[in-house]
Amino acid sequence: MRRWLRVPGTSISEKARETFSLLAENLLRDRGVGMELTAVVGRRWSAVAGPQGDLPLASAERLPLADGWGLVLYGVSRLKKTEREALLKKVEGILSVGPA
Amino acid sequence: MLMAVATDVRSWIANRIRQDEITRYMDGDRCFIDDGAIEGALERGRNPDAGRVREILAKSLAIETLTLDEASCLLHVEDPDLQEEMKAAAGEVKRRVYDNRIVTFAPLYMANLCVNNCVYCGFRHENSAERRRVLTMEEIAEETRILAGTIGHKRLIVVYGEHPASDYDYIADSIRTIYGVKVPTKRGYGAIRRVNVNAAPMEIAHLKVLHDVGIGTFQVFQETYHRSTYERLHPAGTIKGDYLWRLYSMHRALEAGVDDVGIGALFGLHDWRYEVLGLLRHAWELEEKFGIGPHTISFPRIEPAANTPYADSPEAVVDDDSFARLVTVLRLAVPYTGMILTARERGDLRHKILPLGCTQVDASSRIGIGAYADVEEKQEGERQQFILGDTRSLDEVVRQLAEDGYITSFCTAGYRCGRTGRKIMDLLRSGREGHFCKLNAVLTFREWLDDFAGEATRAAGEKIIVRELDEISRRFPEVYPSLLDAYEKVAQGARDIYF
Numbered sequence: 242m243r244r245w246l247r248v249p250g251t252s253i254s255e256k257a258r259e260t261f262s263l264l265a266e267n268l269l270r271d272r273g274v275g276m277e278l279t280a281v282v283g284r285r286w287s288a289v290a291g292p293q294g295d296l297p298l299a300s301a302e303r304l305p306l307a308d309g310w311g312l313v314l315y316g317v318s319r320l321k322k323t324e325r326e327a328l329l330k331k332v333e334g335i336l337s338v339g340p341a
Numbered sequence: 342m343l344m345a346v347a348t349d350v351r352s353w354i355a356n357r358i359r360q361d362e363i364t365r366y367m368d369g370d371r372c373f374i375d376d377g378a379i380e381g382a383l384e385r386g387r388n389p390d391a392g393r394v395r396e397i398l399a400k401s402l403a404i405e406t407l408t409l410d411e412a413s414c415l416l417h418v419e420d421p422d423l424q425e426e427m428k429a430a431a432g433e434v435k436r437r438v439y440d441n442r443i444v445t446f447a448p449l450y451m452a453n454l455c456v457n458n459c460v461y462c463g464f465r466h467e468n469s470a471e472r473r474r475v476l477t478m479e480e481i482a483e484e485t486r487i488l489a490g491t492i493g494h495k496r497l498i499v500v501y502g503e504h505p506a507s508d509y510d511y512i513a514d515s516i517r518t519i520y521g522v523k524v525p526t527k528r529g530y531g532a533i534r535r536v537n538v539n540a541a542p543m544e545i546a547h548l549k550v551l552h553d554v555g556i557g558t559f560q561v562f563q564e565t566y567h568r569s570t571y572e573r574l575h576p577a578g579t580i581k582g583d584y585l586w587r588l589y590s591m592h593r594a595l596e597a598g599v600d601d602v603g604i605g606a607l608f609g610l611h612d613w614r615y616e617v618l619g620l621l622r623h624a625w626e627l628e629e630k631f632g633i634g635p636h637t638i639s640f641p642r643i644e645p646a647a648n649t650p651y652a653d654s655p656e657a658v659v660d661d662d663s664f665a666r667l668v669t670v671l672r673l674a675v676p677y678t679g680m681i682l683t684a685r686e687r688g689d690l691r692h693k694i695l696p697l698g699c700t701q702v703d704a705s706s707r708i709g710i711g712a713y714a715d716v717e718e719k720q721e722g723e724r725q726q727f728i729l730g731d732t733r734s735l736d737e738v739v740r741q742l743a744e745d746g747y748i749t750s751f752c753t754a755g756y757r758c759g760r761t762g763r764k765i766m767d768l769l770r771s772g773r774e775g776h777f778c779k780l781n782a783v784l785t786f787r788e789w790l791d792d793f794a795g796e797a798t799r800a801a802g803e804k805i806i807v808r809e810l811d812e813i814s815r816r817f818p819e820v821y822p823s824l825l826d827a828y829e830k831v832a833q834g835a836r837d838i839y840f
Contacts, residue, residue, distance in 0.1 A: 279759040284555030287600050288764035295773040298820045300840055301758040313759040
């Protein structure tokens with residue numbers, strides 16, 4: 242069935258989306274931290290990519306990124322500061338690939 | 342001057358509908374509402390076997406969307422015992438997805454100018470009894486101050502007639518105005534955190550403007566999915582007379598990036614069973630094309646309106662028993678969706694219908710233009726679209742909900758932290774979103790009790806809070822310390838903390 246909208250309101254390559262989702266899956270499996278990539282438009286943070294299945298039941302922390310993107314992290318206190326910084330670099334690297 | 346204004350309005354009407362934003366979603370000249378398919382399903386569903394009905398209920402309880410044939414079977418159940426089983430299953434579906442939370446909101450009518458002429462509507466262009474008005478931004482701010490600062494609402498549905506004076510740019514300005522209001526309260530501050538919009542169908546470019554100001558859900562009700570009935574009640578030559586422009590509103594909204602959309606039908610215009618299947622077909626269409634079903638379904642019944650004879654005796658009256666049945670089947674057919682039971686209905690009936698799976702109710706509702714700022718509390722048909730059945734205050738509604746074991750949730754977190762569209766649908770289906778909302782319900786209910794509750798309501802609410810905290814400590818021990826930390830902050834006056 243044809244899908245008209247793959248990524249609401251944003252443009253990101255399918256490869257970048259898959260790479261991000263894989264990173265998010267691993268983070269959830271290994272550290273119990275949920276990570277969703279969102280498109281930020283005004284007050285609305287719309288889901289774009291993330292792990293399959295449930296998010297951990299934990300505080301949601303929002304992190305605005307460049308170019309209208311945002312990360313929502315669930316249970317990020319489980320990560321050390323250095324781990325968090327490394328994670329952000331990886332995400333920025335994925336997004337820097339540019340739009341589809 | 343008057344002639345120039347009339348010409349401007351005519352020109353605005355003439356340029357409203359974009360055919361390319363209808364046909365791009367269609368399969369050739371076929372739309373997704375197929376009369377024959379719906380009528381066929383209705384015919385096949387007659388005299389359902391009890392075993393088959395129970396199989397369908399099991400599918401609903403697994404939080405799966407039903408097919409038209411399955412929903413049709415449920416619509417034709419006449420056996421009272423089986424109907425009771427269906428009602429119990431509907432309540433259970435709601436508990437699995439949404440737990441014991443009820444979300445509250447208020448309608449805010451901004452303007453009653455309208456270029457359309459729908460025969461059942463008090464706002465129709467030819468209704469000379471209607472007193473027309475468009476709220477100024479200062480009036481909107483004043484209405485918001487009362488809603489957010491005196492009553493304590495956090496969530497609104499803002500409503501507009503279709504007219505150039507309340508076009509998308511006015512809608513965007515009015516939403517910005519609402520979000521800009523912050524009112525000191527006893528312990529914190531009051532503010533509207535989610536503005537949902539009920540407006541006429543729009544083109545994608547205009548929907549993007551609304552998306553950018555941060556709307557919550559965009560609602561357009563089809564009124565009736567039955568095309569020939571639709572065309573009879575919405576005169577040709579009006580914008581609303583174009584069935585397909587309205588039918589594809591949600592497609593355009595989703596394409597514009599508004600990933601929470603609300604559908605609905607106005608019950609009383611055509612056979613209620615047909616409308617239920619129309620709503621279900623609409624939900625399927627959105628799921629198939631976009632991977633996102635409706636965030637909410639509304640099922641208002643037509644109510645009397647000033648100088649509107651049709652509304653006094655609609656042709657397909659839905660009695661209270663049929664209303665309960667249609668709500669039950671909608672809950673079972675689209676298990677993940679929010680269901681809105683409005684104050685059109687009488688308070689005693691809302692009390693009976695709510696356990697069938699509704700998730701949202703309005704309260705302290707006033708639907709006259711500028712009515713929240715009025716000292717006079719009585720309803721005035723001449724400035725309302727219809728007459729409300731339940732005018733109880735939010736305080737009264739919250740108290741009754743608490744006495745019935747529900748927690749009132751003022752949570753608006755989802756759309757502000759990525760739990761939207763497909764993601765929230767998946768989380769609702771798995772029950773996880775219900776867990777997030779359970780935590781957020783406690784936090785927001787604490788806020789509301791401290792800032793707005795009357796003495797009796799506060800007493801009833803405290804019991805609910807104690808029970809909820811106890812349940813959370815047992816069911817979700819891993820997150821309980823974080824919740825308690827957030828709860829203490831809220832009790833000390835912090836606001837808008839969420840999971």
